[in-house]
Amino acid sequence: MDILNALVAILNYVVVPATAYGAQLALGALGVTLIYGILRFSNFAHGDTMAFGTAITILITWALQSAGIGFGPLPTALIALPFGIAATALLVLGTDKIVYSYYRKVRAAPVVLTMVSVGVMFLMNGLTRLLIGVDEIKFADGARFLISAQEFKKATGLAEPLAIRSTQAITVITAAIVVAALFWFLAKTRTGKSMRAFSDNEDLALLSGINPSRVVAMTWIIAAALATIAGTLYGLDKSFKAFNYFQLLLPVFAAAIVGGLGNPLGAIAGGFIIAYSEVAVTYAWKKVAMYLIPGFQPDSLLQLLSTEYKFAVSFTILIIVLLFKPTGLFKGKSV
Amino acid sequence: MKKLLLATAAVALCAGGAFAEDIKMGISMGFTGPLESIAPPIASGAELAMKEVSDSGKLLGGDTVTPVRGDSTCVDAAAATATVERMVTSEGVKGIVGGMCSGETIASLTNVAVPNGVVMISPSATSPALSTIDDNGLFFRTSPSDARQGEVMTDIIMEHGIKSVAVTYTNNDYGKGLADSFAEAFKAKGGTVTIVAAHEDGKADYSAEVGALAAAGGDALVVAGYVDQGGSGILRGALDTGAFSTFVLPDGMVAATLEKNFGTELDGSFGQMPASEGEGKDMFVSLAKTAGFDGSSIYSAEAYDAAALMLLAMQAAKSTDPKVYKDKIMDVANAPGEKIMPGELAKGLELLAEGKDIDYVGATSVELIGAGESAGTFREIAIKDGKIETVKYR
Numbered sequence: 001m002d003i004l005n006a007l008v009a010i011l012n013y014v015v016v017p018a019t020a021y022g023a024q025l026a027l028g029a030l031g032v033t034l035i036y037g038i039l040r041f042s043n044f045a046h047g048d049t050m051a052f053g054t055a056i057t058i059l060i061t062w063a064l065q066s067a068g069i070g071f072g073p074l075p076t077a078l079i080a081l082p083f084g085i086a087a088t089a090l091l092v093l094g095t096d097k098i099v100y101s102y103y104r105k106v107r108a109a110p111v112v113l114t115m116v117s118v119g120v121m122f123l124m125n126g127l128t129r130l131l132i133g134v135d136e137i138k139f140a141d142g143a144r145f146l147i148s149a150q151e152f153k154k155a156t157g158l159a160e161p162l163a164i165r166s167t168q169a170i171t172v173i174t175a176a177i178v179v180a181a182l183f184w185f186l187a188k189t190r191t192g193k194s195m196r197a198f199s200d201n202e203d204l205a206l207l208s209g210i211n212p213s214r215v216v217a218m219t220w221i222i223a224a225a226l227a228t229i230a231g232t233l234y235g236l237d238k239s240f241k242a243f244n245y246f247q248l249l250l251p252v253f254a255a256a257i258v259g260g261l262g263n264p265l266g267a268i269a270g271g272f273i274i275a276y277s278e279v280a281v282t283y284a285w286k287k288v289a290m291y292l293i294p295g296f297q298p299d300s301l302l303q304l305l306s307t308e309y310k311f312a313v314s315f316t317i318l319i320i321v322l323l324f325k326p327t328g329l330f331k332g333k334s335v
Numbered sequence: 336m337k338k339l340l341l342a343t344a345a346v347a348l349c350a351g352g353a354f355a356e357d358i359k360m361g362i363s364m365g366f367t368g369p370l371e372s373i374a375p376p377i378a379s380g381a382e383l384a385m386k387e388v389s390d391s392g393k394l395l396g397g398d399t400v401t402p403v404r405g406d407s408t409c410v411d412a413a414a415a416t417a418t419v420e421r422m423v424t425s426e427g428v429k430g431i432v433g434g435m436c437s438g439e440t441i442a443s444l445t446n447v448a449v450p451n452g453v454v455m456i457s458p459s460a461t462s463p464a465l466s467t468i469d470d471n472g473l474f475f476r477t478s479p480s481d482a483r484q485g486e487v488m489t490d491i492i493m494e495h496g497i498k499s500v501a502v503t504y505t506n507n508d509y510g511k512g513l514a515d516s517f518a519e520a521f522k523a524k525g526g527t528v529t530i531v532a533a534h535e536d537g538k539a540d541y542s543a544e545v546g547a548l549a550a551a552g553g554d555a556l557v558v559a560g561y562v563d564q565g566g567s568g569i570l571r572g573a574l575d576t577g578a579f580s581t582f583v584l585p586d587g588m589v590a591a592t593l594e595k596n597f598g599t600e601l602d603g604s605f606g607q608m609p610a611s612e613g614e615g616k617d618m619f620v621s622l623a624k625t626a627g628f629d630g631s632s633i634y635s636a637e638a639y640d641a642a643a644l645m646l647l648a649m650q651a652a653k654s655t656d657p658k659v660y661k662d663k664i665m666d667v668a669n670a671p672g673e674k675i676m677p678g679e680l681a682k683g684l685e686l687l688a689e690g691k692d693i694d695y696v697g698a699t700s701v702e703l704i705g706a707g708e709s710a711g712t713f714r715e716i717a718i719k720d721g722k723i724e725t726v727k728y729r
Binding site: 012014021161239244 | 535542
């Protein structure tokens with residue numbers, strides 16, 4: 001019984017939240033890594049692309065809600081998602097046309113493009129705020145829980161509760177579907193193959209007749225889709241606040257770099273590594289230890305680091321990885 | 336400038352006490368900055384008391400009072416110091432209602448008011464640090480210290496029969512001050528604090544914080560945060576994971592948004608916030624309405640009392656010299672004596688002129704304790720059926 005209680009406590013406070021958070025980071029990191037792999041620069045505007053996509057999705061969700069359209073037990077935002085993706089794709093394609101295409105034409109160094117993306121970031125930042133404001137917005141509707149804490153306790157008779165929010169389940173399932181679709185697209189379709197070829201060797205790809213503007217456009221559309229999905233899932237699970245998405249940029253980049261920039265598989269692994277380390281290292285293991293070791297009454301909380309330092313954890317991992325494996329855990333391009 | 340000062344000093348000397356004097360009083364508030372929206376009613380509250388005294392013509396044989404406003408910015412200690420410096424040295428104020436925020440108040444008090452010997456009464460700085468500051472008896476406040484809220488919160492929790500709590504606070508001066516003073520008071524009364532953990536505002540993910548709080552355990556969770564910020568995130572996480580079901584909510588968490596966002600989920604939780612109420616407050620609000628501002632705005636009534644206390648103390652000391660009248664402030668604020676309500680300042684001045692004692696009640700039931708700060712009235716609230724209900728005032 002005690003072992004079960006310990007297991008449930010770990011599930012409830014570490015595994016469930018970290019898995020959902022990890023899935024959201026992984027989707028964000030995939031977008032970053034894709035742009036890095038194909039367009040060859042670190043897109044700092046990615047966090048705000050997420051915010052913009054989510055803002056559009058929220059606006060459409062509200063319109064749907066006021067029109068009385070719902071999605072049963074699922075959040076209405078899932079219906080609004082395709083529209084959000086379309087609007088975001090238009091925005092990033094427009095940005096590419098106006099801003100990035102010039103720097104590609106003059107063959108600017110990646111660091112110049114990165115700095116340009118910082119400028120784009122601030123613009124999108126302002127655009128999102130003009131559009132939807134700076135306040136915290138909750139837009140999740142439908143059923144809140146898959147398993148609620150009270151029901152779980154009643155059903156199992158355990159002392160520890162277990163709660164799984166429906167948004168957490170949706171996040172993980174959607175992320176799995178999106179990742180599978182992306183890998184299938186990159187591995188099997190003609191466009192996907194041409195994108196990989198472009199990423200591997202740009203000149204060779206051009207020589208073999210691959211249309212570069214098509215590859216660039218596809219990359220932006222996929223990145224916009226990934227950003228909007230990641231942002232919407234994150235907002236559904238927690239809440240939407242423009243500033244939070246700006247801050248999300250840091251763990252997203254950490255995830256992409258830890259996994260190896262330019263490597264999609266690495267981005268996913270990186271997302272989960274960052275999420276788990278943030279939650280697990282700052283978790284107080286006292287209760288779990290007391291369940292597992294009968295008669296053990298620790299004075300301290302058995303907490304490695306206080307929660308204030310959770311961001312330090314992900315960046316410590318980032319520094320260690322960069323020191324010993326500069327290309328990331330999954331052999332990406334070196335930064 | 337020097338000549339002017341000399342001249343005025345000479346005039347003042349010649350005048351002795353026979354002629355009426357114009358007393359300048361400073362009002363140092365954050366008219367610009369993060370609290371700019373609540374500064375004007377605070378200043379108006381102070382000016383209302385000054386006008387009342389001035390119009391009565393009973394202060395020290397008909398002295399008039401002129402307010403001098405200055406911008407303390409609330410956040411910029413250097414700007415606040417410069418403002419107060421100007422008030423003291425070039426305007427020659429005899430007392431200051433201010434500052435507004437704790438950090439700025441500490442800076443202008445220690446850099447200007449104490450070296451120059453000018454009385455400062457703040458209506459709104461609540462940091463516990465101001466209770467122990469070395470002020471030569473020149474600093475008072477008509478709002479309660481956050482330390483006092485910690486004690487009141489302890490009493491309320493104990494009355495609910497809860498002996499063990501976890502504490503989380505927003506990582507700033509307010510949150511840390513409140514959490515620390517509460518933890519100290521709670522332990523002193525025999526309670527157990529399982530963990531005191533900070534949370535950052537403006538984050539969307541609080542699962543790590545909630546996990547740590549849940550592992551530490553406790554019968555209730557004290558959330559010393561902001562309802563529009565991380566405080567609500569912590570509540571959401573704790574409710575969803577089933578970590579806690581009873582919450583203790585101090586002033587930053589008690590707001591209408593709580594009802595909107597959580598509804599009946601918080602039933603059984605409780606808390607408190609500083610709130611003045613009663614006859615004095617009602618009288619002040621109606622006086623303010625006549626004067627054309629909102630007297631129910633936060634700390635407006637406290638500012639009225641701050642200004643009134645200084646002017647009454649001048650009358651009691653028969654001097655406008657801050658170094659003399661500072662010792663009379665506690666006397667006029669506290670019992671014994673006849674009770675003085677808002678709008679009755681003229682009566683108070685008369686009684687003092689006759690050499691009688693007064694007990695200034697004012698708009699906020701002023702009772703100065705300790706190093707000269709308000710004991711404060713707190714509104715105890717409980718959440719029932721998704722609504723915040725007032726249990727009682729204490």
